[in-house]
Amino acid sequence: MTSHVSHASAGEGDWIKTSSHVCRLDNILSPSSAAYLILDKQRLSDTVVRLTLHAPLVALNAQPGQFVLIRPTERSERIPLTISHADRVSGAVTVIFQEVGHTTRELGGLEKGQSVQDFAGPLGTPSDIQRVGTVACVAGGVGIAVMLPVTRALKAAGNRIIGILGARNKSLLILEDEMREACDELAIVTDDGSYGEQGIVTDALAALTQRDRIDMAYAIGPLPMMQAVCDVTRDQSIATVVSLDPVMVDGTGMCGGCRVRVGGDVKFACVDGPEFDGHLVDWDSLRSRKAGYREQEQKAREASEEAHHA
Amino acid sequence: MPKREHLPRTPMPEQDPKQRATNFDEVTLGYTPEMAMAEASRCLACKQKPCVRGCPVNINIPEFVRKVAEGDFGAAAEEIARANALASVCGRVCPQEEQCEKYCLMAKVNGAVAIGRLERFTADWHAAHADTNHCDVSDREPLDQKVAIIGAGPAGLTAAGDLARAGYKVTVFEALHEIGGVLRYGIPEFRLPREILDREIESIRSMGVDFMTNVVIGKTLTIDQLRESGFDAIFVGTGAGLPTFLNIPGEDLNGVYSSNEFLTRVNLMNAKDFPNEGTPVRIPVKAVVVGAGNTAMDSARTALRLGAQEVHIVYRRSRDEMPARAEELHHAEEEGVQFNLLVNPVAFLEGDKGWLRGVRCQRMQLGEPDESGRRRPIPIPETEFDIEADTAIVAVGQSPNPLIRSTTDGLKTTPWGGIVVNEETGETSIPGVYAGGDAVTGAATVITAMGAGRRSAISIDAYLKALRENNNKVSE
Numbered sequence A: 001m002t003s004h005v006s007h008a009s010a011g012e013g014d015w016i017k018t019s020s021h022v023c024r025l026d027n028i029l030s031p032s033s034a035a036y037l038i039l040d041k042q043r044l045s046d047t048v049v050r051l052t053l054h055a056p057l058v059a060l061n062a063q064p065g066q067f068v069l070i071r072p073t074e075r076s077e078r079i080p081l082t083i084s085h086a087d088r089v090s091g092a093v094t095v096i097f098q099e100v101g102h103t104t105r106e107l108g109g110l111e112k113g114q115s116v117q118d119f120a121g122p123l124g125t126p127s128d129i130q131r132v133g134t135v136a137c138v139a140g141g142v143g144i145a146v147m148l149p150v151t152r153a154l155k156a157a158g159n160r161i162i163g164i165l166g167a168r169n170k171s172l173l174i175l176e177d178e179m180r181e182a183c184d185e186l187a188i189v190t191d192d193g194s195y196g197e198q199g200i201v202t203d204a205l206a207a208l209t210q211r212d213r214i215d216m217a218y219a220i221g222p223l224p225m226m227q228a229v230c231d232v233t234r235d236q237s238i239a240t241v242v243s244l245d246p247v248m249v250d251g252t253g254m255c256g257g258c259r260v261r262v263g264g265d266v267k268f269a270c271v272d273g274p275e276f277d278g279h280l281v282d283w284d285s286l287r288s289r290k291a292g293y294r295e296q297e298q299k300a301r302e303a304s305e306e307a308h309h310a
Numbered sequence B: 001m002p003k004r005e006h007l008p009r010t011p012m013p014e015q016d017p018k019q020r021a022t023n024f025d026e027v028t029l030g031y032t033p034e035m036a037m038a039e040a041s042r043c044l045a046c047k048q049k050p051c052v053r054g055c056p057v058n059i060n061i062p063e064f065v066r067k068v069a070e071g072d073f074g075a076a077a078e079e080i081a082r083a084n085a086l087a088s089v090c091g092r093v094c095p096q097e098e099q100c101e102k103y104c105l106m107a108k109v110n111g112a113v114a115i116g117r118l119e120r121f122t123a124d125w126h127a128a129h130a131d132t133n134h135c136d137v138s139d140r141e142p143l144d145q146k147v148a149i150i151g152a153g154p155a156g157l158t159a160a161g162d163l164a165r166a167g168y169k170v171t172v173f174e175a176l177h178e179i180g181g182v183l184r185y186g187i188p189e190f191r192l193p194r195e196i197l198d199r200e201i202e203s204i205r206s207m208g209v210d211f212m213t214n215v216v217i218g219k220t221l222t223i224d225q226l227r228e229s230g231f232d233a234i235f236v237g238t239g240a241g242l243p244t245f246l247n248i249p250g251e252d253l254n255g256v257y258s259s260n261e262f263l264t265r266v267n268l269m270n271a272k273d274f275p276n277e278g279t280p281v282r283i284p285v286k287a288v289v290v291g292a293g294n295t296a297m298d299s300a301r302t303a304l305r306l307g308a309q310e311v312h313i314v315y316r317r318s319r320d321e322m323p324a325r326a327e328e329l330h331h332a333e334e335e336g337v338q339f340n341l342l343v344n345p346v347a348f349l350e351g352d353k354g355w356l357r358g359v360r361c362q363r364m365q366l367g368e369p370d371e372s373g374r375r376r377p378i379p380i381p382e383t384e385f386d387i388e389a390d391t392a393i394v395a396v397g398q399s400p401n402p403l404i405r406s407t408t409d410g411l412k413t414t415p416w417g418g419i420v421v422n423e424e425t426g427e428t429s430i431p432g433v434y435a436g437g438d439a440v441t442g443a444a445t446v447i448t449a450m451g452a453g454r455r456s457a458i459s460i461d462a463y464l465k466a467l468r469e470n471n472n473k474v475s476e
C-alpha cells in the first residue's frame, strides 16, 4: 500500500522548498531512518557551526519557530536547537548553534558522515505568522540563526521586514547574506564598531522607531538584549515577540523544568512557547533559572577541555 | 512440623538500610529457590481463587504457585506469561497489598501468600535459565495489517506484545529516546534494575515489534497522519506525564523540581554519573519532598542516594491516607526519610540569588470526608514553621499530557484531560483508535495500565479481523 500525507503550507516561507507536495511516509517510517546522519557541516564563525542532518520525520511537519532536542552521543544531555531549515523532499534538517559548553562542543566535534545519537522534533508551538505590516526583526549573536526562519516566513506572508542584527564584533556576525535576502532593509551594529554601526541593537531600533511606523517586533538573542528591546517597544506600544531559552530536559511538557512566568502564569516554554509576548515575561525569574546549573556546567566544560587537551 | 498454613510469610532478604541508602543497587534481593518453594507451599489452592480477582490481568495464581511449590519453575513461568508480559516488573512494583494479596485467604490467617515475590522469583529464574527470554512466540500466521502503538510504557508495551503475537505488524512510537515509560524515567533502579527492564523489552522486541524512538505524536506526526500512512488501528498509551505544581509563592526558585524532572534527570539521563554523563542534577544537602505517593517515596529515596543528609516528606494528610505502596513507605522509613504528616507547604523561601533556602509549612487537621472519601485536611491557623532545604521536590500528582488531544480532531476527553474510552474495549470516540493506561485513568498502576493494553489488544484484533472479512467479501 502506498500512502500519502499532505501538508499545510501557510506561512512557511521559502525555507521548506516544496509547499504542497505529498511524500511517502512508509519510506521514512522504518527504524533505519532513525540514523541521524550528518550530511553537511560548515563553520559560520569561530564558534558557530551549521549542521545539516538526515531526519525526514522531523522535516515532515516542521514549521518556523520550532526546535529539536538533540543528543550528540549516548551520554549527552538533551539540548534544544532551533530548526533553521527543513526540506521535506530530501528529509534534511539544518541547525545552527554556538559552541558554548560541553554539549554544543560535543556536537561541534562531530563531522560529516557521522551520526548524532538522538534528534527529536519538531517541538514547540510554531511562530504565529501573520501579515501585520512592518516588522522589526531584531537579533543578536547566535539568535540570528533562530531569527532567520521566522524572518523568511514573515516576509513570505507579505510583511515589510526591517532587520537589525547585532554582534560583538565582525567575526561573530553570522548569516548576514541570508538575512539581507530575507529583509527589505537590514541594519548591522557591532559593539566595537568593527562592522556596520558601532553600538547596540536597541540604539538602532530606537532610531528606526523615530523614522518609521513599526507594527510589530521580534527580538531573539541573549536575554539582556531581548529585555532591552522590550523596554524600547513597550514605551511605544509595539507588540513584541521573544523566543525564550530556559533549560529543557524532555521538551514535551513532562518535566516542567522549562517553566517560565509570563503575565503571572506559569508556562512551559517547550510546549506553550518558545515564543511569548515579551512585554509579559518575568525576566528576573528566567535569568536566575537559566543560571541554575552554572557550577555544574563549568565542571563539565573543564572536563571536556581536559579531555580535549589530553 | 507445623501445618504449612501456620508458617509465617517467608521474608525476602534485603540490603541493609544504612548501606543501601548510599547506593542505587536493588533494595530487595529476591528469594532463593528454597525460599520460593517454602513460600509457595503456604498456598491453600483455594477453589474459588479469590486472589485472581485482585489481579488486573487475572494470572492463574494458585496454578503458578503450585508449580513453584513443586519446583517446576519453568512451568510456573509459562503459566504467568500467559497473562503477564512483564512479570518480573510486576512482581517488583505491583501494590500487591491492594491487589492479589489483599484477597488471599491466608491474609487473615498468617499473612497473605507472597504472590508478588513468587512472581518475581519465577520470572527471574526463567530469564536466567531458559534459552529464549520469552515463553511463546507468534501463535498465528503473519498478517498484513499494521498497528501503531503510541507510547512505550507498560500499556503500550503490553498491547504491542499481544498484537505482535497475534500476527500483526506493530510499530511503537515513543517520544523519549528510550523505551519503558515511567518504568524507565520514573521508577528508580533500586526498585527496578535496568537489566530487568531491558530484558523484558528485549523479549517484546524479539516478537517482531518495531520501536521508533524520538517520535512525539502530535508534533512529529499526528494521529491522522498515522492513519493516512496505512496504520489500520492505533493504540494510545501516552500515560499521565504532565506534572502538577502547587502554585504557591517561590515555585520557580532554583532548587525546586517537579518529581518528574528530578527523577528523569537521575533515571533516564543518569545524572548521578555527571560529569561523565552530560546531564546534571542538583545534589541535595537538605531536601523536602511534597506528597506521599510512590513518586514522592522514589524522589525522597533518590535524594538520599545522591548524598542528601536530611530528607523530609511533607504530606497534608495522615499516615492512613498515604497512597504509596506499603513496602516503599516501610523502606523509606528504614532508610531515614523523615515524615512530616498533617503538614502543608505554603511557600518556597528564597535565599541567595534565586535559590531555595527552605519551605514554609503549616500544620493541618483532618475534617469531614471529601468527594474521594478521605478526610479533608484543614489548615490550623498560626502554626506556620519553616523547614530548611536547598532542594524541594513536588510530587503531588500527574495528569495526561495535552499534546495528543490538542492535535486530534474528534478525540473525546474528560474535563481533566483523560481520553474517554469504552472501558470494556478501550475504543475511543474515533473508530480504529484505542487507548488505555494512565492516559485514560490518570495516574494509576503498572498492572492496570497493562490490563488496559491487553483489553485493547483483544478489541483491536477483533476490529481488524472484521475489517479483513469485510475486505474479503468486497473482493469476492
Ligand SMILES: Cc1cc2nc3c(=O)[nH]c(=O)nc-3n(C[C@H](O)[C@H](O)[C@H](O)COP(=O)(O)OP(=O)(O)OC[C@H]3O[C@@H](n4cnc5c(N)ncnc54)[C@H](O)[C@@H]3O)c2cc1C
Binding pocket: A067, A077, A078, A079, A080, A081, A082, A083, A096, A097, A098, A099, A100, A101, A102, A103, A104, A105, A142, A145, A146, A244, A245, A246, A247, A248, A249, A274, A290, A291, A294, A297, A298, A301
Ligand atoms: C527553544 C530553544 C532553542 C534554542 N535554539 C538554539 C539555536 O538555534 N542555536 C544555539 O546556539 N542555541 C540555541 N539554544 C540554546 C542551546 O540549547 C544552549 O546553548 C545549549 O543547551 C548549551 O548547552 P552546553 O552543554 O553546550 O552548554 P552549558 O555549558 O551546559 O550551558 C550554557 C548555557 O546554556 C543553557 N543550557 C544548558 N543546558 C541547557 C538545556 N538542556 N536546555 C536549554 N538550555 C540549556 C544554560 O542557560 C547555560 O547557562 C536554544 C535553546 C532553547 C530553549
Ligand SMILES: Cc1cc2nc3c(=O)[nH]c(=O)nc-3n(C[C@H](O)[C@H](O)[C@H](O)COP(=O)(O)OP(=O)(O)OC[C@H]3O[C@@H](n4cnc5c(N)ncnc54)[C@H](O)[C@@H]3O)c2cc1C
Binding pocket: B093, B094, B095, B150, B151, B152, B153, B154, B155, B156, B173, B174, B175, B176, B180, B181, B182, B183, B186, B187, B215, B216, B217, B218, B237, B238, B239, B240, B241, B263, B294, B295, B296, B298, B325, B401, B403, B404, B436, B437, B438, B439, B443, B444, B445, B446, B447, B449
Ligand atoms: C515515580 C513513579 C513511581 C511509580 N511507582 C509505581 C509502583 O511502584 N507500582 C505501580 O504499580 N505503579 C507505579 N507508578 C505508576 C505507574 O508507573 C504508571 O501507572 C504506569 O507506568 C502507567 O503506564 P502507561 O503505559 O499508561 O504510561 P507511562 O508509563 O507513563 O508511559 C507513557 C509513555 O508514552 C510516552 N509518550 C507520551 N506522550 C507521547 C506522545 N505524544 N508521543 C509518543 N510517546 C508519548 C511517554 O514518553 C512514555 O514513555 C509510579 C509512577 C511514578 C511516576
Ligand code: SF4
Binding pocket: B054, B055, B056, B057, B058, B059, B061, B084, B090, B091, B094, B096, B099, B100, B101, B115, B116, B119, B447
Ligand atoms: S501481576 Fe500484580 S496483581 Fe497480578 S498477581 Fe502479579 S503482583 Fe499480583
Ligand code: SF4
Binding pocket: B042, B043, B044, B045, B046, B049, B050, B051, B052, B061, B062, B065, B103, B104, B105, B106, B113, B115
Ligand atoms: S487466595 Fe491465597 S491461599 Fe488461596 S489460592 Fe490464592 S494465593 Fe493461594
Ligand code: FES
Binding pocket: A247, A248, A249, A250, A251, A252, A253, A254, A255, A256, A257, A258, A259, A268, A269, A270, A271
Ligand atoms: S522541557 Fe520538560 S516540560 Fe519543557
